[in-house]
Amino acid sequence: MTSMQLSSGDLVADRRADYAEMLFEGGEHAAAADLLAETLRLVPTWAAGWYRLGEMREAAGELVGAADAWTEALRLDPDDRLGASMKLGLIGAAHQIDAPPSAFVAALFDQYADRFDRSLVEKLAYRVPELIAQALADAGAGAFVHVVDLGCGTGLMGERLRHAASFIEGYDISAQMLKRAQAKGVYDRLTLQDLQTFDPGDLRADLVVAADVFLYVGALERVLAAAATVCTQGGLLAFSVEHYAGPEPLVLRPSRRYAHSERYLRDLLAASGFQIVSIEPAAIRMDRGEPIEGLIVVARREVDRESILETTIVQPPASLEALN
Known part of the structure; x- marks a missing residue:
């Protein structure tokens, strides 16, 4: 996931998330992560938002915070359609898995078709x-x-x-x-x-x-x-x-x-x-x-x-x- 493709269902949260994306694209990775973290207080069950927060924190060099965000995304979406378990493995926060989550592969190619x-x-x-x-x-x-x-x-x-x-x-x-x-x-x-x-x-x-x-x-x-x-x-x-x-x-x-x-x-x-x-x-x-x-x-x-x-x-x- 490289953009906020999935809506939170809350118009205000979506607008704040869009602004976080603008900051991120401008190279302000830490500021973008901070804004999105604040936004998630409005929509704490938004799995895609937590996943994106992990990506932003990773880009900002905040690997512990990234792991926390991806862990929360995985808790909210146990099927792991976003592939959070793979990101955790890649940064050493969990054992690397030897197969991707099936739901992640299906969702990836359904969106890409x-x-x-x-x-x-x-x-x-x-x-x-x-x-x-x-x-x-x-x-x-x-x-x-x-x-x-x-x-x-x-x-x-x-x-x-x-x-x-x-x-x-x-x-x-x-x-x-x-x-x-x-x-x-x-x-x-x-x-x-x-x-x-x-x-x-x-x-x-x-x-x-x-x-x-x-x-x-x-x-x-x-x-x-x-x-x-x-x-x-x-x-x-x-x-x-x-x-x-x-x-x-x-x-x-x-x-x-x-x-x-x-x-x-x-x-x-x-x-x-x-x-x-x-x-x-x-x-x-x-x-x-x-x-x-x-x-x-x-x-x-x-x-x-x-x-x-x-x-x-x-x-x-x-x-x-x-x-x-």
Whole structure:
């Protein structure tokens, strides 16, 4: 949250908060924080106001006060739609969590859906769909019976794969993003799904793709185990991550996106039953004028020679599920 996007419900408090924002934008971070703290006496249950107060105090170097504000925001909104728990972890006021709150991810992309394509492609030079499509082509994969697009968003990856897929379905946590994807007519089926709790059941596909998704998942053990279940023997998994060059498996960055080490990916893919086809570094987007270095990964599901004759792909009906 970088502005007072959510109203307090009190006109006077909103006006004072707007003035605090003007002070903040002018570089008067401490004064802005003091004014917003006073404002919150009028609206003490305004979770978004407490969250923003934490950001202002952080910018002013008041980390103890920032932690107090984010703790209060989290108390008022236990689902943590604003991501206060992540901010607490980043300043060392709490243990860093290995997965973002699902409500935070859903709220983030619901708010972002209407401007997602324009902002990401035109302003941030987003390249992941084309990089993944090229990596698949380099692997000699040009046609698929059934594609599963995890975290499909508005359908940018689906647009790249539609010509090569007999059937393509997308899963995403954001209902608003799915509505944008549905309007494009790219997918045969769309499903509202939190990847943190994704249970594939009898879903099978010869390509599972996750474009710029795992940075909002965190620890990947569960989702890669699910992908291994979905992938038919010899099927492909293709995804991107933000690259972390340090010794830890993954880290939460100030952007509140996770970055993953190559060693972590290699070890986890092997443990999940995948053979790596390629791992290539690439600039995946721009952020504040700087390129974000990522990894484009393609892996193949290992073939069990004893049961290969039993493996089939069930072609689903070509119909689009209506979104509520």
